[in-house]
Amino acid sequence: MTVRVRFAPSPTGYMHVGNARTALFNWLFARKQDGTFILRIEDTDQQRHIEASLKVITDGLQWLGLDWDEGPEVEGDYGPYFQSQRTEHYFTHAQCLITEGKAYPCTCEIAPQTEAPAPCECRNQPRDESFALESGMAVRIINDKRREHFDDIVQGSLSFDTEQFGDFILVKSDGTPTYNFANVVDDHMMGVTHVIRGDDHVSNTPRQLMLYRAFEYEPPSFAHLPQILGPDGARLSKRHGAAALTDYREMGFLPEALVNYLALLGWAPEGEQEFLPLDELVKQFELENVRKSAGRFDFDKLIHLNSMYMQQLPVSERADLAKRALVRGGVITENEAANPKTQEQITAVTEALGNRFRYGEQFFEFGGHFFKTHIEIPDELKDHFESEDVRSALYEAAKRFEQLSKWNESNIEQVIRSSAKDQGLKAAPVIHAIRVALSGDTVGPSLFQLVLLVGQERTVQRIKRALNRD
RNA sequence: GGCCCCAUGGUCAAGUGGUCAAGACACCAGCCUUUCAAGCUGGAGACCCGGGUUCAAUCCCCGGUGGGGUCACCA
Known part of the structure; x- marks a missing residue:
């Protein structure tokens, strides 16, 4: 007898991640057994907004990469697939x-x-x-x-x-x-x-x-x-760590990573490898290996997996995630985002960020300052500009940057190293100070890349501002 | 409260009547490095409690405690 399973959500207007995992396990089981995955809509009760609610479900499944063999849109021999019909x-x-x-x-x-x-x-x-x-x-x-x-x-x-x-x-x-x-x-x-x-x-x-x-x-x-609990052990909800599938999408997580993570929550593969894309999950999935007890949602692990999937992506796709985060966060407008120069800048920053950029929303943390007109330097970082030697070196570096005819990484490096050396300093304190002056942060990509991307004019301007400010 | 279920490090999660009780994330330290991340190396950290059964229980049984689910003319 061939296996037939169904995912039967009721159209409430949003899809809970717990439901998403239920769909995933049904789907995995069906694919593993070479069976049929049915989508049935349990709409006996709520008649309102049925169309929009249906779309939330179908979009969610499609985003996760879970296709259904029978159900809305594809139909099948056992329809209709809406209980209301x-x-x-x-x-x-x-x-x-x-x-x-x-x-x-x-x-x-x-x-x-x-x-x-x-x-x-x-x-x-x-x-x-x-x-x-x-x-x-x-x-x-x-x-x-x-x-x-x-x-x-x-x-x-x-x-x-x-x-x-x-x-x-x-x-x-x-x-x-x-x-x-x-x-x-x-x-x-x-x-x-x-x-x-x-x-x-x-x-x-x-x-x-x-x-x-x-x-x-x-x-x-x-x-x-078993149930999926929030990080604190309470029921997973908005307050306790994002319940809706769309929340994760908006936070800039990749569906592949979320699927992988969700599969690992309540189920464990035989081997030790936990990086398991959908096709690999199909091969390894066994209902018998599902745990009985509820598990808590662990964002750190999701982020870790997301980062692994991110690293497999071409820059263009990561840049796209970055762009969406910037727009969503109000750092740039839709119009600006569509500008090819901005796109180029986003791509360049994405590239410079490399594997530091682990999920969409994180782009602010390391990349936001590239797109802001003004940056704030936190008080606790101002001591980077206290030493007279460093101040002189920075001043000198700004002057040399200003006169630089070719704005490239090796020239930038040379300016910084020579400015430090002329002041009798090691490069490190100068490098750290410039980083803070340019980004308001102590962490980020290679400083020479950072300077390159911030651009000649803004670099000079930000160094001078940092020197005047304290 | 009744009924049902669950209980391995901070979290996820293997596993066994005799094991140094896997692994992953997170954490800590070292290396690397201009910072961070990554990478590499190392480290700390767990079988809920009490009774049994047994030569031997994390594992089997009973009780307790804790947690969860559910008790609709909702789904």
Whole structure:
């Protein structure tokens, strides 16, 4: 039997990274098993902004490089792939359970939030084959109170008492199916063989098992993935370290790196190599090797992986990331970004930065000052300009820079070294001072490159300003 | 609170009834260097607690503690 899995998000308008990882694991499993990856939209409830919300999902998957074999846009033989378009199926399934005496229509008011909705009078009304479900009637299961047991691929053997669920609702009185009901109907009709989802669904599983039993359907295998927690152990959210997939995109992370990182969170390869691009993940992925316990999101490790992927990228693509960060951070405008001279400058700085530039947003840290008209020198760095010798050397260097006819790295180096030497100084203190004067920072690329990129005019100007300022 | 689940360094994460308990990120030191990063070398750092079972438990069993999930006419 060929494997069929599905990713079934509800269109809420954003995609949580936890959901992204669920999609990833489904996808990896499907590709590894040479199976089918289905995208199904669970939109029984929210009808608003469905189109925009759908786009968030499809864009997210595409960005990560996860293609789906069946679902919106590609279609397939088991459609439609929107639950909102499958109401007839839910209806007939509900009808069928009622006539078989496994469920019943109910018009009672059930007090919200009562535990285990208790059976009501409606349960005992006889229905024959001619019974027709009407609107205004909710449908509830006849819970025969048993123990449901299943072997979860990652969580192991699990067992529940079904009494706690009561005669839970299958179809709401407005005619829409509840999550558990729609899920079972769809998963069965779509031939889903493995349900891989977040472990917040484990307690839904026994309810679904009850339904499979009622329908006399063979249930699929289940694999419940552990949660992703924020860096502090709290639930991953905006406040606790960026929850939305788009946040990571905007921070300038590469999808390849995020995918690699996410795969490593909750799963480990057999070998020691952790740099695993998508195709390598497909080869190595095993559901059986997924951990049971939740893991915390570690930004440092993501950044590290991102840096590794960055280093494989041509400068042009890294420069592009840099450009987006600059625009997003308001350092330059869209218009300026489109200017070929600016582009050139960004590329040159990107190149000079080399592997210091580890993810998009970090470009500010090391590269921002190249694009600002004024730079601030923090007070704690001003002691670089205290020594009279250094001041003289800087002054001299500025003068020589001004007169330099050819602005290239070796001339720049020569100016700096000779200015220092003429003052009886080693090059280092002068170099450090110039770095601070030009960038307001003590770290960055090779100083001679830095000077080169800052440019003749601005270099002279910034050195003079630094000397006057304190 | 009921039900279900989980527990190896700061984080991710291998692993075993007898091991010097892998590896990665982060951290610290040295080398390199004009700084930083990278690279190389070295270092510190873990089996939640208490009972059993056993010649021997990080590993098996029970209890505790801690953490998480879930308890809807949401998905």
